[in-house]
Amino acid sequence: MTKTLENAQVSRRTFMKGSALAGLGAAAMGTGAVSLFGCSPSGTESKGGDAAKQAVEETTTWGHCAINCPGRCSLKFHVQDDEVAWVETYTSKDAGFDEIQPRACLRGRTYRRWLANPDRINYPMKRVGKRGEGKFEQISWDEAVDTIASELKRIIDEYGNESIYIPYATGVSSTTARSLPRFMNCLGGYLGSYGDYSAMQMEMIVPHTYGASGFSGSTLNAAEDAALILAFGTSPTETRQGGAVSHYDWVHLRETTKGKMIYIDPRMNDSVMGRSAEWQPINPGTDAALCSAIAHELIANDLVDKEFLDTYCIGYDEDTMPESAKGQNKSYKDYIMGTGYDMVEKTPEWAAPICGISADRIKELAQEIGAAKPLYVVQGWGPQRRSNGELNCWSIMMLPLLTGQVGLPGTSNGCREGSYSISLQSLPAGDSPIKTKIPVFLFTEAIDHGTEMTALNSAITGADKLNQNIKCMLNYAGNCLTNQHGDINYAHDILADESKCEFIVVWETAMTDSAKYADILLPDLFRFEQVSQIGTGGDNAYMISGQPCTTPKFERKTLYDSLTLIADKMGVKDAFTEGKTQEDWIKELYEKSREKDTELPTYDEAMEMGVYTRKNPKGATIAFEAFRADPTANPLDTPSGKIEIYSETLAGIAETWELGEEDLISPIPVYTHGFTETDVPTDEYPLRCSGFHYRGRTHSSWGGIELLKEVNPQEAWINPADAKERGIKQGDKIRVKNAFGEIELLAKVTPRVVPGTVCISQGAWHDADMSGDRVDKGGCINTLTTHRPSPLAKGNPQHSNICQVAKA
Numbered sequence: 001m002t003k004t005l006e007n008a009q010v011s012r013r014t015f016m017k018g019s020a021l022a023g024l025g026a027a028a029m030g031t032g033a034v035s036l037f038g039c040s041p042s043g044t045e046s047k048g049g050d051a052a053k054q055a056v057e058e059t060t061t062w063g064h065c066a067i068n069c070p071g072r073c074s075l076k077f078h079v080q081d082d083e084v085a086w087v088e089t090y091t092s093k094d095a096g097f098d099e100i101q102p103r104a105c106l107r108g109r110t111y112r113r114w115l116a117n118p119d120r121i122n123y124p125m126k127r128v129g130k131r132g133e134g135k136f137e138q139i140s141w142d143e144a145v146d147t148i149a150s151e152l153k154r155i156i157d158e159y160g161n162e163s164i165y166i167p168y169a170t171g172v173s174s175t176t177a178r179s180l181p182r183f184m185n186c187l188g189g190y191l192g193s194y195g196d197y198s199a200m201q202m203e204m205i206v207p208h209t210y211g212a213s214g215f216s217g218s219t220l221n222a223a224e225d226a227a228l229i230l231a232f233g234t235s236p237t238e239t240r241q242g243g244a245v246s247h248y249d250w251v252h253l254r255e256t257t258k259g260k261m262i263y264i265d266p267r268m269n270d271s272v273m274g275r276s277a278e279w280q281p282i283n284p285g286t287d288a289a290l291c292s293a294i295a296h297e298l299i300a301n302d303l304v305d306k307e308f309l310d311t312y313c314i315g316y317d318e319d320t321m322p323e324s325a326k327g328q329n330k331s332y333k334d335y336i337m338g339t340g341y342d343m344v345e346k347t348p349e350w351a352a353p354i355c356g357i358s359a360d361r362i363k364e365l366a367q368e369i370g371a372a373k374p375l376y377v378v379q380g381w382g383p384q385r386r387s388n389g390e391l392n393c394w395s396i397m398m399l400p401l402l403t404g405q406v407g408l409p410g411t412s413n414g415c416r417e418g419s420y421s422i423s424l425q426s427l428p429a430g431d432s433p434i435k436t437k438i439p440v441f442l443f444t445e446a447i448d449h450g451t452e453m454t455a456l457n458s459a460i461t462g463a464d465k466l467n468q469n470i471k472c473m474l475n476y477a478g479n480c481l482t483n484q485h486g487d488i489n490y491a492h493d494i495l496a497d498e499s500k501c502e503f504i505v506v507w508e509t510a511m512t513d514s515a516k517y518a519d520i521l522l523p524d525l526f527r528f529e530q531v532s533q534i535g536t537g538g539d540n541a542y543m544i545s546g547q548p549c550t551t552p553k554f555e556r557k558t559l560y561d562s563l564t565l566i567a568d569k570m571g572v573k574d575a576f577t578e579g580k581t582q583e584d585w586i587k588e589l590y591e592k593s594r595e596k597d598t599e600l601p602t603y604d605e606a607m608e609m610g611v612y613t614r615k616n617p618k619g620a621t622i623a624f625e626a627f628r629a630d631p632t633a634n635p636l637d638t639p640s641g642k643i644e645i646y647s648e649t650l651a652g653i654a655e656t657w658e659l660g661e662e663d664l665i666s667p668i669p670v671y672t673h674g675f676t677e678t679d680v681p682t683d684e685y686p687l688r689c690s691g692f693h694y695r696g697r698t699h700s701s702w703g704g705i706e707l708l709k710e711v712n713p714q715e716a717w718i719n720p721a722d723a724k725e726r727g728i729k730q731g732d733k734i735r736v737k738n739a740f741g742e743i744e745l746l747a748k749v750t751p752r753v754v755p756g757t758v759c760i761s762q763g764a765w766h767d768a769d770m771s772g773d774r775v776d777k778g779g780c781i782n783t784l785t786t787h788r789p790s791p792l793a794k795g796n797p798q799h800s801n802i803c804q805v806a807k808a
Contacts, residue, residue, distance in 0.1 A: 058085070060078055062074065062546045062610025063076075063546035064527060065104060066171075066527040066534065068173065068698055069239075070245045070246070071241065073104035073243045073544075074243075074544050075108055077549035083116075084549055089102075100244045102613070104243075107708065114526075120509055121515075122555060124143070124521070125518075125522075126519065131496045131516075132495065132516050133770075144520055151519075152187065152472065160467070162436060163468040164184060165193070166180050166181060170196075171476075171478055171479065172477040174534050175585075176532070176585055177527075179560045180559070182427055182429045182576060186430070186567060186572040187570065188433060189432035189433045191436060192438075193437055195439050197440065197795075198381055200794070200796060201790050202215065202415065204795065206393070207637075208644060208647040209645070210643060211636040213637060214624070215415060216415060216417070219249070219419060219621045220236075223257060226372070226410040227410075228368060229259050229260070229376045230378070231271075233383040234271065234382065235272075235380065236250040237269075237271045238270050238695055241698075244539075249417075250271060264280045266281065281754040284386075284799060285673070285799070286673075287396055288669065290351055290355045290357060291398055292346040292671050293347060296366075299402075304403065312406075313642055314644055315647075316332050316645050317332070325646060331645075332646065332669065373405070374411045376412050377399050377405070377413075378417050382690075387786075387797040393415075397413065397414035398669055400412065400414045401643060407625050413624060420539065421537030422537060422542065422597070422600070422612075422614065423535055426589065427589065436466065437460070439458070439789065442458055442789060444490065445787075446470045450466040451468065456656060459794045469500070470501055472501065472502065475518075484763070485782060486787040486796060487740050487783075488776070488783050489770075489774055504517055504518050508522075508523075512703075523556040523557065524556065524559060532545075532586070533546070533606070541613070543612045544611050545603075545606040545609075545610060546607075624636075646667050650665060674797070678788070678802060681756070682802065685804050686756075687722065687758050687802065687804065688803075689738070689757070690759050690801070691760055692759055693763075695712055696708045697763040716734060716758050716759070716805065718758050719749075719756070722758075723749045726805055728749065733746060733807070734805055736760065736803050737803060740785065742784075743775070743781070762798065763780075764779045766783065781798070781801075784803060785800075785801055786801075
């Protein structure tokens with residue numbers, strides 16, 4: 001689309017021309033039609049009069065956000081003189097949009113501030129200081145390619161391909177975002193990984209109960225028919241702000257459901273606000289205790305659906321226990337009623353001092369849950385991101401099972417909500433000769449003492465053990481080397497030691513904390529600066545197809561193009577590219593997607609429309625609908641084909657794995673407090689500390705945008721009772737400290753957090769003098785978190801922390 005504008009801003013290209021730089025800068029920052037970093041035209045006249053008026057051609061292009069948020073929001077770029085003037089999103093005047101509105105959140109609409117940020121990485125650079133100092137000098141692409149190629153060859157020759165690792169990263173998503181695995185497989189493979197930092201504990205426990213297909217629940221619109229919606233540790237309006245996914249769907253549900261909504265969370269999150277909402281505060285990490293006590297009341301008051309449990313499940317009671325565990329009081333009912341292994345009856349009176357909810361209220365909740373038909377139980381990824389996260393997650397899943405509220409209209413399976421999405425094929429990675437994989441959270445251990453890691457002590461898959469420590473990392477668009485990892489101080493000490501991981505390459509748009517550890521740092525392009533496609537969905541589905549908003553600036557390159565240069569240097573260009581450009585691949589992959597999804601428009605039509613939307617033909621997707629209708633014809637992919645409340649597989653793992661103290665792996669869902677050093681308050685560290693997602697960032701993305709930091713300051717939520725005891729008032733600068741580190745940030749004194757708990761939003765950019773006191777002035781919660789993984793999943797327990805708080 002092209003049109004002519006008057007009174008247009010001075011573009012950055014014009015800004016950089018000529019010797020009158022300061023004068024032009026003043027003009028550009030004046031009161032023209034578009035402010036230098038504004039989101040939209042101001043509509044005001046320039047004070048420069050007629051001389052400031054100029055006819056400028058404007059073009060518009062569609063693009064999409066590619067950050068780790070399923071919104072994948074539509075972005076509409078208004079471009080003047082090959083520079084982005086402002087960014088908008090879906091508007092009612094855009095043809096083809098009706099009820100599905102994938103609008104960008106305010107973060108997405110500030111992309112121009114990131115796109116044209118003075119600190120953006122524009123050239124290849126090499127490190128000249130110590131790892132982590134962030135000191136670099138500009139080099140040519142030739143030097144960068146030569147260095148990377150020669151170092152890769154050296155490391156492969158000396159240590160083997162298993163010594164090369166691609167860290168978990170979520171800064172970019174699209175059909176061609178994951179080019180690195182393909183590149184490394186052309187060179188003979190690399191050490192693989194499995195899982196993620198978001199939901200590892202849920203991902204590992206759910207297959208033992210529901211099978212691999214059970215990870216997602218029903219779509220949110222299924223809950224419109226529910227009598228009761230019970231939500232544990234979820235806040236879609238914060239975690240998935242934009243687009244037409246769960247934020248959009250949750251707000252719609254809040255307005256349309258006739259049922260009661262109860263939120264169980266340590267924090268009164270933003271999703272609680274609205275119609276038919278009740279907040280039930282709970283001590284963090286104690287969901288399993290609450291659910292066990294609710295289960296006790298359901299059983300004691302004959303509110304369980306025994307027919308459902310006998311037909312569809314194994315392990316609820318002795319009637320359906322597998323032969324290997326019969327007659328040993330190992331059933332779930334035995335555990336709950338006090339005849340199990342610990343001989344403790346899980347009454348409301350037992351649970352109350354643990355979870356901070358009164359015994360009377362627990363009994364009331366049990367009655368509401370037992371009477372609700374339909375019952376929709378959903379959990380976010382907060383309760384499972386703990387040292388006892390697998391058991392927390394599993395215990396929540398028991399509530400719909402006990403009441404038989406699975407596979408029916410208006411119900412779900414107790415996991416996170418599902419989605420109806422458009423799935424597009426991704427760039428094929430090819431086959432790696434190396435089958436060994438590590439849990440993503442254990443990469444620091446694999447650098448430090450990888451050869452000591454085995455299948456039994458570290459959940460290595462594909463081999464009995466690691467044969468080599470990690471010696472090289474290729475990190476694309478990821479901030480998990482430090483900022484999003486556990487115990488930043490520990491991670492720093494490992495990464496800063498160049499004798500351990502000998503070579504690190506990072507591709508980035510900004511100088512993140514992780515990028516400071518690069519030996520070679522390469523400038524990336526945003527997905528909207530290149531041809532790109534992505535599909536997603538929630539209650540309904542959509543796809544966004546985008547063209548480059550501008551030509552590439554400075555010496556930035558796409559990941560695919562930079563890897564093509566390195567592949568050429570290493571003699572594998574033909575194998576890597578197959579003679580195709582990135583756009584060739586996108587077209588080919590899209591056509592393969594259309595073969596499976598014939599409703600999709602042609603490639604040219606998709607690019608022309610920018611945003612393609614589609615309603616769910618079923619209206620709502622119900623988890624386990626087919627299994628509930630006919631469990632014989634539609635068995636689950638568990639060993640028994642049924643829902644496994646008792647897992648023989650987990651019993652075997654518990655017997656054979658090498659577990660540390662308090663590493664509990666159980667064949668049934670039980671309560672444990674987790675790790676004493678991270679979950680049990682002490683005199684020195686008397687407060688619990690839990691993380692949460694923040695409106696101003698998606699993880700650490702947008703963490704460097706000053707405007708968003710200004711309107712979303714990094715704060716520690718603290719209850720007024722805890723604040724008063726420490727002489728802390730709203731807006732005070734405070735220090736939060738524990739055995740792992742110390743951070744400095746602002747206090748948010750609010751009754752919206754349970755007493756005894758401090759809540760800190762995750763993703764803030766780490767800002768500490770690592771050769772000095774290491775006090776993090778950025779307020780990054782991972783300065784306070786442990787690197788010790790959860791027992792089964794070996795996942796990230798970011799919400800399991802204890803701390804002390806004092807005025808700075």
